[in-house]
Amino acid sequence: MTVLEIKGLRAGVDGKEILQGVDLTVRSGEVHAVMGPNGSGKSTLSHVIMGRPGYEVTGGSVTLDGVDVLALDTWERAQAGLFLALQYPTEVPGVSVEAMLQASFEAGGRDAAEVPALVGAEAARIGFADRFLGRDLNVDLSGGEKKRNETLQLGVLAPKIAILDELDSGLDVDALRDCSRRVEQATKETGLGVLAITHYTRLLRELKVDRVHILVKGQIRHTGGPELADELEVDGYAAYLDPEEPAAPAAADPFADPFGPGPFA
Ligand code: ADP
Ligand code: MG
Numbered sequence: 001m002t003v004l005e006i007k008g009l010r011a012g013v014d015g016k017e018i019l020q021g022v023d024l025t026v027r028s029g030e031v032h033a034v035m036g037p038n039g040s041g042k043s044t045l046s047h048v049i050m051g052r053p054g055y056e057v058t059g060g061s062v063t064l065d066g067v068d069v070l071a072l073d074t075w076e077r078a079q080a081g082l083f084l085a086l087q088y089p090t091e092v093p094g095v096s097v098e099a100m101l102q103a104s105f106e107a108g109g110r111d112a113a114e115v116p117a118l119v120g121a122e123a124a125r126i127g128f129a130d131r132f133l134g135r136d137l138n139v140d141l142s143g144g145e146k147k148r149n150e151t152l153q154l155g156v157l158a159p160k161i162a163i164l165d166e167l168d169s170g171l172d173v174d175a176l177r178d179c180s181r182r183v184e185q186a187t188k189e190t191g192l193g194v195l196a197i198t199h200y201t202r203l204l205r206e207l208k209v210d211r212v213h214i215l216v217k218g219q220i221r222h223t224g225g226p227e228l229a230d231e232l233e234v235d236g237y238a239a240y241l242d243p244e245e246p247a248a249p250a251a252a253d254p255f256a257d258p259f260g261p262g263p264f265a
Contacts, residue, residue, distance in 0.1 A: 002028045002081060002160040002193060004049075004069075008060035011048045017058065018044045020218035026161055028191040031184075031207055033198055033229060036215035037237050042197045043087050045215070046165045049195075050084040051077055064161065079108050081160030085150035085167050087197075092137035097149060100137055101156050115156065122155035126178040143170030151179040155186065161193040162186075168203040180206035201229045214240050 009022040018041045026032050034042055048055050049062055051074040062069040064080050072080065092100070098119055102112040123133060128148045138146050147170055154162055164183065168176055184207045186192035196203060204226065212228040213220045214237065221240045222228070 002065055002191070003063075004082070004161045004193060004195070005063045006045075006049070006060070007062075009045075009048065009057070009062060010059035011044065011055050011057045013044075013055055018218050019048065021060065022215070022218070022220055024195070024213060024220065026193045026195050028160065028193050029187050030211070031187060031194040031196060031209045033196045033204060033209045033212045034215050034220075035198060035212060035229065035232055037241070040215045041218040042215055043165055044218075046084055046087075046163045046195075046197060049077075049163060050074055050082060075107065078104065078157075078159075083154055083157060083159035083162040085147070085154060085162065085164045087165035087169065089138045089146040089150055091139045093139050095137050096135070097133060097137050097153065101153065104157060118156045119152065122152045122182075125155065126151055126182050127174070128152055144172055144175050147171050148175055148179060151182055155182060158186070158190050159192065161195070164194065164196045164198075166197055166199070168198055168200055176202060177206055180204075183207050201233050204229055216240050217242075 004026045006022055006024040009019050011019045022045060036042055057070055069077055098115055102115045105112040105115055119133060126148055132145060138149060141149060147167055167179060180203050183194060209226050212224050214222045
């Protein structure tokens with residue numbers, strides 16, 4: 001049994017506090033959804049857990065089975081069993097997905113010779129065409145293909161806890177079903193614990209959620225069961241916002257418009 005425990009987490013960028021005391025515990029086999037308006041700090045939470053440079057942690061703790069995650073380098077967090085499927089997967093010219101996974105296996109003392117067969121098996125499981133596998137990591141892949149690529153990496157690496165930052169954005173209906181089903185299977189097969197950031201219940205059709213948390217302005221304002229996700233889809237976040245606070249305007253989906261604003265617009 002693995003436990004990711006986030007306690008009173010406060011973090012920000014350039015002196016601006018974005019996370020204002022987040023408490024969240026994810027155990028093996030559990031699926032937690034984090035939902036919330038644009039700009040509420042969902043991606044920041046995922047980045048801070050994984051150790052993306054540029055964020056300053058100003059309070060609280062993150063532990064994985066009691067180990068202080070915040071004291072580890074990002075690669076050490078990955079080796080400890082944390083995985084992040086990025087909202088905007090990074091393109092890495094010159095490095096194939098297989099080479100990246102082999103390097104990860106080697107760093108973790110696993111047999112890198114197993115990687116090609118595992119990649120093939122995972123690609124088949126989620127219907128990811130072989131022709132993508134030889135390409136440089138995420139280069140020349142569509143938004144949806146990048147998300148399948150993230151899911152493939154999750155399948156091969158078999159982490160203990162996966163954070164999925166809007167895995168559903170950019171995926172068509174079939175890809176969404178394949179990817180969310182694969183993650184659900186991992187919760188059963190390897191006891192994967194999941195923290196799924198999403199705006200839509202469609203991700204949660206195959207991926208069976210245990211708890212739904214509403215993040216507003218860097219704080220979890222409310223937690224409920226699966227029914228909460230359905231309520232939010234109908235009623236929106238209005239009931240959870242400050243009365244004086246107008247709902248944030250919807251940010252442009254960068255996958256919808258390649259010339260649109262970047263992720264922090
Ligand atoms: P969400 O994923 O919930 O939409 P984010 O975590 O991406 O929200 O962003 C929360 C807030 O913090 C936004 O106002 C965003 O502009 C700001 N922010 C996040 N990361 C950075 C960064 N690296 N530099 C500057 N501002 C950032
Ligand atoms: Mg985000």
